[in-house]
Amino acid sequence: MKDVIIWGGAGQARVLREALPSSDFQVIAVFDNRPIPSPFPDVPIYLGQEGFHSWQASRTGAGQVHACVAVGGSRGSDRLFLLEWLQQQGMQPLTVIHPRAFVASDAKIGKGAQILAMSAICSNATLGCAVIVNTSASIDHDCVIGDGVHVGPGANLAGEVRVDEYAFIGAGAVVLPRLKIGRSAIVGAGAVVIRDVAADEVVVGNPATGR
Numbered sequence: 517m518k519d520v521i522i523w524g525g526a527g528q529a530r531v532l533r534e535a536l537p538s539s540d541f542q543v544i545a546v547f548d549n550r551p552i553p554s555p556f557p558d559v560p561i562y563l564g565q566e567g568f569h570s571w572q573a574s575r576t577g578a579g580q581v582h583a584c585v586a587v588g589g590s591r592g593s594d595r596l597f598l599l600e601w602l603q604q605q606g607m608q609p610l611t612v613i614h615p616r617a618f619v620a621s622d623a624k625i626g627k628g629a630q631i632l633a634m635s636a637i638c639s640n641a642t643l644g645c646a647v648i649v650n651t652s653a654s655i656d657h658d659c660v661i662g663d664g665v666h667v668g669p670g671a672n673l674a675g676e677v678r679v680d681e682y683a684f685i686g687a688g689a690v691v692l693p694r695l696k697i698g699r700s701a702i703v704g705a706g707a708v709v710i711r712d713v714a715a716d717e718v719v720v721g722n723p724a725t726g727r
């Protein structure tokens with residue numbers, strides 16, 4: 517049984533716990549920067565880095581603790597920062613792959629990535645660290661997805677798409693083959709992207725245009 521902590525106590529924490537088979541993983545603590553109740557009645561929550569250090573100091577078990585970061589939306593750089601901070605504190609970044617996700621045998625998945633239920637990662641796709649592929653999203657063959665990217669629920673990236681660091685693809689969006697989505701760009705929910713999207717650009721609609 518692997519001990520797991522989750523940083524972030526909102527809905528994404530519940531999604532992540534659901535993705536971890538209870539026969540193999542037990543969530544032992546949750547942390548959040550806001551004073552909110554624990555998302556789980558059976559798991560304590562601690563406030564911020566100070567709470568983390570007091571939890572760590574009072575911990576009795578000696579085994580390796582795995583960590584995942586439940587920070588979604590367009591906050592990919594926060595997610596990566598927290599993952600690396602937890603690693604510096606001795607935690608082992610956990611790559612979460614829901615038992616009902618499809619991951620091609622030659623796909624490469626970075627540390628701390630979260631591949632959620634019914635999603636598909638196709639042949640030769642490459643995903644960086646702390647990437648979220650949300651429920652029912654698909655990443656087709658030969659896509660290259662940078663660190664901290666979030667592909668929202670039901671979004672579809674066609675083959676050979678490149679998405680740079682921290683970009684956020686909203687729910688149900690579609691990106692046509694071989695396009696490039698720049699660093700920290702946002703693709704709105706339901707958008708159909710038919711041209712490259714520049715770094716930091718926000719696009720919405722069908723066909724997707726800037727705002």
Ligand SMILES: CC(C)(COP(=O)(O)OP(=O)(O)OC[C@H]1O[C@@H](n2cnc3c(N)ncnc32)[C@H](O)[C@@H]1OP(=O)(O)O)[C@@H](O)C(=O)NCCC(=O)NCCS
Nearest residue numbers: 588589650668669685686687702703704705706707720721
């Ligand atoms: C694109 C997006 C980031 C813009 O957010 P925002 O800056 O807060 O935008 P607002 O809600 O203020 O809307 C601004 C305008 O854009 C329009 N708009 C917002 N999102 C849109 C979308 N996805 N498609 C088309 N138009 C959209 C609004 O109707 C509004 O138009 P108006 O100025 O004519 O009234 C956001 O609406 C979005 O689509 N986020 C994705 C959410 C998601 O998929 N989450 C998954 C979480 S797991």
